[in-house]
Amino acid sequence: MRRWTRTMTLATSVITAGALVAACGAGETREQSKGEAGSSDVGITEDTVTIGAHFPLTGVAAPGYSEIPTGMKAYFDYVNAQGGVDGRKIEFLVRDDGYNPTNTSQVTNELVLKDEIFAMVGGLGTPTHAAVVDFLNSEQVPDLFVSSGSIQWGDQPEEKPFTFGWQPDYESEGKIIGQYVAENMPDAKVGLFLQDDDLGRDSEKGVRRFLDKQIVGVERYTSGNTDVAPQIAGLQAKGADLVLSFNTPSYTALSQLVAMKLNYKPKWFYANIGSDPNLVGSLLSKFSEGAVDGAAPLDGVLTTEYIPGVDSEDDPWIQLWQKVWDEYGDQGDLTNYRVYGMSKAYAFVQALMAAGPDPTREGIVDAVEQWDTSWPGPELAPFRFSEDSHLGISGMRIVELKGGVGKELTPVLVTDIGDAPIEEDTSGQSDDAPAESGLPEIEPVG
DSSP, X not given: OHHHHHHHHHHHHHHTHHHHHHHHOTTOOHHHHTTSTTOOSTTBOSSEEEEEEEEOSSSTTHHHHTTHHXXXXXXXXXXXXXXXXXXXXXXXXXXXXXXXXXXXXXXHHIIIXXXXXXXXXXXXXXXXXXXXXXXXXXXXXXXXXXXXXXXXXXXOTTTSTTBOOOSXXXXXXXXXXXXXXXXXXXXXXXXXXXXXXXXXXXXXXXXXXXXXXXXXXXXXXXXXXXXXXXXXXXXXXXXXXXEEEEOOHHHHHHHHHHHHHHXXXXXXXXXXXXXXXXXXXXXXXXXXXXXXXXXXXXXXXXXXXXXXXXXXTTSHHHHHHHHHHHHHOOSSXXXXXXXXXXXXHHHHHHHHHHTXXXXXXXXXXXXXXXXXXXXXXXXXXXXXXXXXXXXXXXXXXXXXXETTEEEEOSXXXXXXXXXXXXXXXXXXXXXXXXXXXXXXXXXXXX
16 A cells, blocks of 8 residues: 555656756756766765755744754764764755744755755654645655654555654653543543644543543643633633643743733643743743743643653763764753754664665665664654554653652553553663664664
C-alpha cells in the first residue's frame, strides 16, 4: 500500500517539474544535477547534505521555540567539526514562519524548490506544519521528526509516507496522565484547559479513556487570543480542583496569572509542551510586568518528561549537550529547548548514517522505518518507527516540579494510541549513554 502511494505521489511531482527544472539552474535538470560526482539525490553533494526547517523565530510563539534550531545547529556544527557524516557536512537552513501557516507554505516552497533541501527536519507546529505536509509528501521530501505531538504525522503512514513524528503523541500523553490521575487522585474534580486544535483534541481523547466520569468542565482557547479569563473563570465556576492543561508555554503563564487574580487555587497538571519552568517563569515576569518573580507559581505542578532536561546535570546526555553548547552554541545558556533541538539533531544524524554512504530520499525513509530500538539515544523510551507506524517516542514519566527541578513520580511508562495498554518500559532506553565521541555509532541498514 505504501509503495502504491509513493507511486501516486510521483505523478504529483511531475506536475511541478517545470518549477524544479528552473530551480536546478540554467541548462541543468534535476536528473543531471543528481549525476554529479559523489551526489546521490537532491540536496546531496560530494561534500554536503542540505536540510531545512521552518520555525517561529519571531512572533508570539518565538519565546522558547526559537531556541530549538540553535540547539540543532550547534550539534550539526559539532558533527561537522568531526568530519560530518560519511564525509559530508550538514548544512541546516532555517526559515522564520512566525507561526503563521501562510508563511510556512511560502518558506517551505523556497526550501524545497529554490534551496533544494534533501529533507525537512524538525519543522515546528501543528497548524503550521499541517499547511505543508501534503506538499512535502507530494514532492517526496523526507519530512523527519516534526516538532509537534499531533498523531497526524504518524498514525497513517500510507497517507503521509515521507512524514515522521518524533516526540510522544498527545493522545498517548493524555492516556498516561489520565491513568495517573485516576489511580492517584480518584476523587478529584477534573477540569480541562485545552488549545483548540490537535493538541487539545488528541489530548482530550487520551484523557477521557480514564477520566470521563471525573471531568466537570472543559474550556478551550484559540491560539493567538491572549484573554483566557473566561476559560479559567469557567473552570472555577464548575468547581474543578484539578486542572489538566494542554497548552503552549505562553498560555501556562497566562492561565496562572488569571488564576491568581481570581484567587483560584486548583492543583495544576500541565502537559510537557507547556511546562518548561525557566521559560514560563520568564513569561510570568514579563506578562505581569515584574509583579510575579520567576517560576515559583509552578512549585508543586505536575508534568511529564520524555528526554532528560537541564535540571539533570549528572545525566550523560545533558553533559554532552552542555559540552556541545559551550563549544558551538550561540549566545545564551543551554536551555530545555536547545536540549530538545540537539536531541532531534542527534536522531537525524542516526537516520543519515543508517541510510548509508550514498543516501537517497527514499533510502532514509526506509532506514527510519527500520529503526533499531537498541540504538542509544537521549529519549527515555524507544521510538515506534516501522512501516506501519511513523509515531515517535513511545513513553514518558510523570514528575512534580520543585524549585524548577522535576521529581520523578513514576517510572517511564510506554503506550500507543487507541486502546494499547500502558506499561512500565523495560527496554533500558532511559539508561542509555552517548559514545565518548558524542557521535552515533550506526551501521547502514538494508
